Structure formats: structure tokens, C-alpha cells
Amino acid sequence: MSEPGSAPSGSPPLLRVRGLTRRFGEIAVVHDLDLDVAAGHGLALVGRNGAGKSTVLRCIVGADRPTSGSVELNGVRIDERSERIRRDLAVAMDDMDFFPDLSVVEHLDLLARAHGVEDAEAVVDAVLAEVGLVPQSDQLPPTLSSGQRRRLALASAFVRPRRLLVLDEPEQRLDAAGRAWLAERLRAEKADGLGVLLASHDEQLVAAVADATLSLA
Amino acid sequence: MSRESAREIRELRATIRHWRRGRVDTRFVDAFNDAYVAVFATLMLGAMAVNVVINLRAVGRGGCTSGLCVQARTTLPWLLVIGVAAACLGVARLFGPMLVTPAVGTWLLPAPVDRAALLRPRLVATCGAALLAGALLALASSALASFAVGAVVAFSVVVAAGCALLVAVAVVDQARGLGVTGALTWLVAAVSWAGLVALSAGRAPDLQAATAYGPGWPAAAGVAGVLMMGAAALAARSLPLLSADRLKPGGSLVPSLSGALATVDLALIYDIMVARRWLARSTVRSVRARRRGPTGGAALVWRDLIRVRRAPQRLVVLAASLVVPYLGAAAGLGRVLVLAASVTGFVAGLGLCSAVRVVSRNPGLARCLPMPTWQTRGSCLVVPGALLLAWGLGTAPAFHATLPALPGGDWPLAVDLGIATGFAALVAITRWLTAAPPDYQKPLLSSPTGAVPTSLFGALGRGLDVLLLLTAPILLSPTPTGAVVSIGIGVIVLGVLLNRERS
Numbered sequence: 001m002s003e004p005g006s007a008p009s010g011s012p013p014l015l016r017v018r019g020l021t022r023r024f025g026e027i028a029v030v031h032d033l034d035l036d037v038a039a040g041h042g043l044a045l046v047g048r049n050g051a052g053k054s055t056v057l058r059c060i061v062g063a064d065r066p067t068s069g070s071v072e073l074n075g076v077r078i079d080e081r082s083e084r085i086r087r088d089l090a091v092a093m094d095d096m097d098f099f100p101d102l103s104v105v106e107h108l109d110l111l112a113r114a115h116g117v118e119d120a121e122a123v124v125d126a127v128l129a130e131v132g133l134v135p136q137s138d139q140l141p142p143t144l145s146s147g148q149r150r151r152l153a154l155a156s157a158f159v160r161p162r163r164l165l166v167l168d169e170p171e172q173r174l175d176a177a178g179r180a181w182l183a184e185r186l187r188a189e190k191a192d193g194l195g196v197l198l199a200s201h202d203e204q205l206v207a208a209v210a211d212a213t214l215s216l217a
Numbered sequence: 218m219s220r221e222s223a224r225e226i227r228e229l230r231a232t233i234r235h236w237r238r239g240r241v242d243t244r245f246v247d248a249f250n251d252a253y254v255a256v257f258a259t260l261m262l263g264a265m266a267v268n269v270v271i272n273l274r275a276v277g278r279g280g281c282t283s284g285l286c287v288q289a290r291t292t293l294p295w296l297l298v299i300g301v302a303a304a305c306l307g308v309a310r311l312f313g314p315m316l317v318t319p320a321v322g323t324w325l326l327p328a329p330v331d332r333a334a335l336l337r338p339r340l341v342a343t344c345g346a347a348l349l350a351g352a353l354l355a356l357a358s359s360a361l362a363s364f365a366v367g368a369v370v371a372f373s374v375v376v377a378a379g380c381a382l383l384v385a386v387a388v389v390d391q392a393r394g395l396g397v398t399g400a401l402t403w404l405v406a407a408v409s410w411a412g413l414v415a416l417s418a419g420r421a422p423d424l425q426a427a428t429a430y431g432p433g434w435p436a437a438a439g440v441a442g443v444l445m446m447g448a449a450a451l452a453a454r455s456l457p458l459l460s461a462d463r464l465k466p467g468g469s470l471v472p473s474l475s476g477a478l479a480t481v482d483l484a485l486i487y488d489i490m491v492a493r494r495w496l497a498r499s500t501v502r503s504v505r506a507r508r509r510g511p512t513g514g515a516a517l518v519w520r521d522l523i524r525v526r527r528a529p530q531r532l533v534v535l536a537a538s539l540v541v542p543y544l545g546a547a548a549g550l551g552r553v554l555v556l557a558a559s560v561t562g563f564v565a566g567l568g569l570c571s572a573v574r575v576v577s578r579n580p581g582l583a584r585c586l587p588m589p590t591w592q593t594r595g596s597c598l599v600v601p602g603a604l605l606l607a608w609g610l611g612t613a614p615a616f617h618a619t620l621p622a623l624p625g626g627d628w629p630l631a632v633d634l635g636i637a638t639g640f641a642a643l644v645a646i647t648r649w650l651t652a653a654p655p656d657y658q659k660p661l662l663s664s665p666t667g668a669v670p671t672s673l674f675g676a677l678g679r680g681l682d683v684l685l686l687l688t689a690p691i692l693l694s695p696t697p698t699g700a701v702v703s704i705g706i707g708v709i710v711l712g713v714l715l716n717r718e719r720s
Contacts, residue, residue, distance in 0.1 A: 061584065062584075063580060063581075063584070080584060081589050081590060082589075083587060083588065083589060086584070086586070086587045086588070086589075087587045090585075091581075091584055091585070093581055094581075095579070095580065095581035096579070096581035096582055096585070097575070097578075097579040097581060097582055098579075098582065099571075099572065099575050099582075100491055100492045100494075100495040100496070100571075100575070101491075101495045101501075101524060101527065101528070101571065102520065103500070103501050103503045105503045105505065106501075106503050106504065106505070106520070106523075109505045109506065109510075110516055110517070110520055111585055111586070113506060113510050113511060113512050113513075113516035114512070114513060114514075114516045114517065114586050114587060114588070115512075115587050116512040116513060116587075119508075120506070120510065121505060121506075121508065124505075137503060138500045138501060138502065138503050139499065139500050140495050140496070140498065140499060140500065140501060142492060142495065142496045143496065143499045143500070156585055157585075160585070160587075
């Protein structure tokens with residue numbers, strides 16, 4: 001039986017998770033989880049609050065250390081200290097904060113240039129327009145609304161090179177138009193051959209983006 | 218204020234008091250015991266402090282007889298009070314000075330009550346606190362400087378009134394939006410700095426005559442008192458003009474700082490202050506790299522250069538702090554100057570290192586960058602490191618001035634010591650900013666104040682531990698070898714700090 005999100009052709013998956021377990025004391029929040037995400041495919045983690053969706057994502061991106069199990073990106077065991085992993089893995093999670101003294105556009109410019117994006121200026125301008133933050137481009141992040149900060153976090157994932165997008169409830173604090181844009185954007189990402197792994201409570205977003213869903217009890 | 222509105226305020230306060238008393242959890246006997254201990258401790262410690270001042274005064278009179286020493290002793294109280302005035306203004310700007318607690322901001326400010334009546338007790342308390350702080354410091358410093366008793370009293374009155382006056386002016390500024398408090402703070406700080414420069418150069422004015430009691434003193438005290446009363450009256454009249462948006466920020470800052478202090482997380486206080494500063498600014502003129510701009514770690518370095526240009530005050534503070542090592546040299550600190558200078562560089566350089574703090578505190582942000590942790594942090598330290606090394610080189614003449622007291626030294630040794638000092642400050646700052654906050658998930662220690670994490674009290678000495686470690690080789694052996702050993706240990710410590718994954 002193929003794992004959720006695995007490539008139909010049987011080609012090696014972009015992301016491969018095997019036997020992932022995360023215990024907090026006696027409580028196993030995640031137990032023996034397997035999942036695959038193929039290039040050009042989307043996998044959505046769904047489940048009630050506390051089911052372990054964010055814990056799975058945190059273990060995958062290296063923000064948390066799994067009790068056991070393996071996580072591989074493109075055949076390489078994920079070590080978030082690795083330059084290659086950082087280059088291929090674009091993440092937008094809730095723990096992201098910003099420099100208090102850099103404006104919106106300066107954040108995106110910094111990330112694009114740190115990743116060595118060619119023609120960073122044009123890429124940043126395009127993403128800024130897409131997320132609707134052009135009027136706020138000179139604003140400092142603490143003065144943004146929560147929805148605008150969420151857009152900035154998503155934009156920071158789109159201005160840089162990536163092969164796999166990992167998003168934790170990306171629909172949070174977005175308005176209806178923002179959610180529609182996000183669904184469209186993630187479909188475009190898949191069409192460009194990127195893998196998308198997201199945890200979400202938004203059924204419409206899941207239906208629009210995910211080729212497979214994995215329900216965590 | 219109408220009698221009716223005053224009655225409303227009293228009734229509201231009485232209601233709040235009634236609520237609070239309904240939740241009393243301390244018996245009267247316990248409160249009495251606590252009060253007894255507090256009063257006894259205050260009296261005992263106060264008596265000890267007075268005794269220390271009297272003894273030091275006697276020692277100072279007997280031991281400090283040279284012209285330079287007497288000049289420094291009589292000048293320092295003046296510089297100290299100017300510094301206190303700058304501190305009063307700085308604290309006043311930070312908190313408002315008028316503020317309301319979040320509860321008052323939520324419940325009473327929107328209510329149709331007389332705002333002046335609501336804020337008047339806080340104005341009295343704020344000016345009173347400034348008055349008390351100024352008086353205590355002036356009393357101690359003038360007594361130590363062997364002022365005559367009458368001069369001590371008059372000097373204390375002048376300083377206390379001056380501090381309260383400055384706070385009252387800040388209140389008027391806060392209410393009327395004149396924008397003078399900031400300029401006044403910089404002006405007072407500049408005067409204080411100029412005094413320190415003059416003192417370190419041995420060109421301080423002769424203020425010995427002011428230590429005697431003369432007819433000028435009561436006149437000065439009277440004028441200061443009248444000016445303070447006038448400013449306080451003007452501040453009281455300005456209270457109705459204070460809008461909620463000017464009162465609430467200070468009130469929300471207090472619980473944040475209290476929380477950070479309760480956990481002895483001093484770096485969190487740093488975060489709060491940095492965030493508050495930039496929140497007040499809200500927008501900036503964005504600066505973007507040209508078409509072929511810096512990439513990789515150089516992009517972080519370039520952003521730090523933009524930061525320095527954007528907020529040059531931090532650079533001014535660092536440059537101004539150079540006076541301290543020269544003052545230490547003039548005071549004949551000898552090899553201890555290394556420790557004094559590195560502590561100064563540590564404190565003055567903290568403001569330049571906000572980027573390394575942000576990437577260390579926010580793993581989510583660091584994860585977005587393609588570089589490994591050590592490179593990210595290292596890139597954020599390039600500009601502050603260069604500035605601190607330049608600062609260290611700037612201290613070389615001060616070390617050169619102390620070299621006659623050191624064995625076999627000359628300019629190369631002075632330069633070595635300067636570099637080692639700047640580097641020690643950089644490593645200590647990195648230690649301070651990248652350290653983990655107290656971990657309440659680990660086993661806790663039992664203490665009279667409740668369970669505390671093992672790392673809680675160690676947090677107080679963080680940074681200073683590295684300074685002691687790195688300056689120890691020079692303190693033991695003020696030679697080029699000592700400087701090289703110090704730098705070598707610093708490189709190892711910095712390597713560990715940059716590579717530490719969990720901040």
C-alpha cells in the first residue's frame with residue numbers, strides 16, 4: 001500500500017517520513033507515522049486541535065527532535081543545520097518572528113539576497129504585490145495587523161528558492177480573499193513541481209491544494 | 218475640577234478598593250510582621266549606609282590631599298547629579314512619564330470622569346520619586362565630597378528639586394506634544410559627557426569653593442524650589458490634555474518589564490526595549506540593495522550597516538563611552554583598567570547587536586536563512602565586531618597612559634590591550650544575547666521566594682563571567698602574551714557561542 005502523498009509513478013518521494021514518533025513524557029503525541037510527499041503533489045494533515053499536526057511539522061523541519069523515526073528530503077536525512085536542507089525547505093510556521101527594525105520590503109529583500117536569488121528586486125516586488133503588502137512595504141512588522149504578518153510570513157517563503165513548502169495552518173488570520181489567493185498560489189507551486197505539506201483546518205483549502213490527506217487521530 | 222467629578226473618582230476608587238478587600242489573602246498580624254521587618258531593615262540598612270558615608274568622608278578628607286584628587290572629588294558630585302538628571306529624563310521618556318495601568322486604561326480612561334483628578338495622585342508620586350532619588354544621591358555624593366553640612370543640605374535640595382522639575386517638564390511635554398524632553402535628555406547627557414572629558418583631561422573647573430556653605434546656597438535652593446513648584450503646577454494643569462494613547466504605552470510596559478525582572482531575564486528586557494523603540498517609529502524609509510547586491514551572509518552584514526545608519530545614536534553612545542577608559546587612566550586604575558574598559562564596551566556595545574539577538578531568539582526566522590547557525594550569528598556580528606574593535610583601538614592611548622605603571626610596555630602593548638578589550642566586550646555581548654532564558658521545565662530549586670530554575674540567578678552574572686574570564690590573563694600578566702592568551706580564549710568561547718544550537 002502506498003503512503004499518503006506518495007508519487008503515483010513510484011518515483012522516489014521528495015519527502016519521506018518513516019516511523020516518526022514524538023513522546024512528551026509518557027504521552028505519545030505522534031506514534032509510528034509514515035508519510036511521503038512527491039514533487040508536484042500536496043499532502044494535507046488534518047485533525048482536531050492537539051492531534052499532533054504541528055508536532056509532525058516541527059519534527060519534519062527540525063524545530064523539534066523526534067523520539068524516533070527518520071525524515072528524508074530528496075533522499076537526504078533532514079538536518080536543519082545543513083545548508084542544502086535550508087535551501088530546499090521553505091517553512092511558514094507560527095514561531096516565525098521578524099526583525100523589529102527592518103521594514104516589510106527589507107525583510108523580503110534580505111531573505112531573497114541571503115538565498116542568492118538572481119534579480120531579487122523583481123522577485124520581491126512581484127511577491128509583495130501578490131500578497132497585497134505594497135502599501136505596507138515601509139512599515140515595521142510590529143505595526144502590521146495579524147493578517148498582514150501572516151501574509152509577510154507566507155511571502156518570506158515565496159521569495160526564496162524551494163523544493164518543499166511546509167505550512168502550518170497557513171489560512172490562519174487570512175480573510176476570504178487571502179484564502180482564495182493562497183489556494184491558487186499553492187496550486188501554482190505544485191504545478192511548478194514543488195511539494196506542499198500543510199496542516200490545516202480549512203476544508204476548502206485542503207480540497208483545493210491536497211492530492212492526499214492524512215488524518216491524525 | 219468640579220466637586221461632583223472628584224466625588225465620582227472617590228466613589229470609583231472606593232469600589233475598586235472594596236473589590237480588592239474582598240479578595241484579601243493576608244491576615245493583619247502577617248501584614249504587621251512584614252511591616253515591622255521592612256521598617257527594621259530600612260532603619261538598619263539606612264544607619265549602615267550613613268555610617269559608611271561618614272567613614273568614607275573621613276577617609277577621603279585624610280587620604281585625598283593632592284590637587285588632582287581634590288579636584289576630582291569635588292567635581293564628581295556635580296557630574297553625578299547631571300547624570301542623574303539625564304537618567305530621570307530618560308526614565309520619564311521611557312514610561313511617559315505619566316502612565317496608567319492596563320486596568321485603569323481599560324475601565325477608567327473611557328469612563329466620563331475628570332482625567333486630571335484621576336492622574337493627579339500619579340503625578341505627585343512620579344515627581345516625588347524623582348525628588349527622593351535626586352535627594353538621596355545628592356546627599357550621599359556631596360557628603361562623600363566633604364561638602365560643609367549646610368552645603369550638603371542645600372545641594373540636596375537643589376538637586377532634588379531639579380529632578381522633580383525635569384519630570385514635571387516631561388509631563389508638560391507629554392501632554393502638549395512639544396517634543397523638548399528628547400532634546401533636553403541629549404543636552405543633559407552631553408553636558409555630563411563634556412564634564413567627564415574635562416575631568417579625564419585634567420581640565421575640570423575648580424569647584425572647591427562650592428563645597429563651603431555660603432549665601433549663594435540658600436538662594437539657589439529657594440530658586441530651585443520655586444521653579445519646581447511652578448513646573449509642577451503647570452504639569453498639573455496639563456493633565457486633562459493627556460490622551461489615552463500617550464498614557465497606555467507606559468502602563469503596558471510596566472508589566473512586561475516586571476515579568477522579565479521576575480524571571481531575571483535581562484535579555485528579555487533588552488528585547489522589550491528594542492521592540493518598543495521601533496514600534497514607536499512604525500515606519501522607515503526602506504533601503505534596498507542595488508541590482509547586484511550582497512548575497513549570502515554578506516546580505517546580513519549589509520543590513521547591519523543600514524541599521525547603524527538608521528539609528529546612529531547607538532554609534533554615538535559607543536563613541537561617547539570612550540571617555541570612561543580615559544577617566545579610569547586619569548584615576549590611575551593601572552591594569553584594572555582592562556576590566557573597567559571591557560565592561561564599558563560591553564554595556565555601550567549592546568545596542569549595536571540587536572540582529573544577533575533576533576536570530577538567536579527566533580529559530581523560525583533563522584530557519585528561513587540558508588546559512589548554518591554559526592554563520593548567521595557570525596554575519597550579524599561582523600559590523601558590531603568591527604566597531605567594537607575600532608573602539609578597543611580607541612582605548613589604546615588610555616592604556617598607553619597607564620603603561621608606566623605596567624612592566625615593559627609601550628605602544629604595541631597598548632594596542633594589544635585595546636584590541637583584547639574590544640574583543641572581550643564583543644564575546645561578552647554574544648554570551649549575553651545568545652543565552653537561553655531560564656528553563657522552568659528543568660528541576661527547580663526551593664527558595665524562600667518559591668521554586669526557581671537553577672539558571673535563574675546565574676543569569677545576573679551572564680556576560681560578566683566572560684569578561685572576567687577574558688580579562689583574567691591580562692590582569693595576571695599585562696603583557697603582549699597576556700593579550701594574546703585573552704584573545705585566544707575569546708576565539709574559543711565565541712566559537713562555542715556561535716555554534717550553540719538552542720538559544
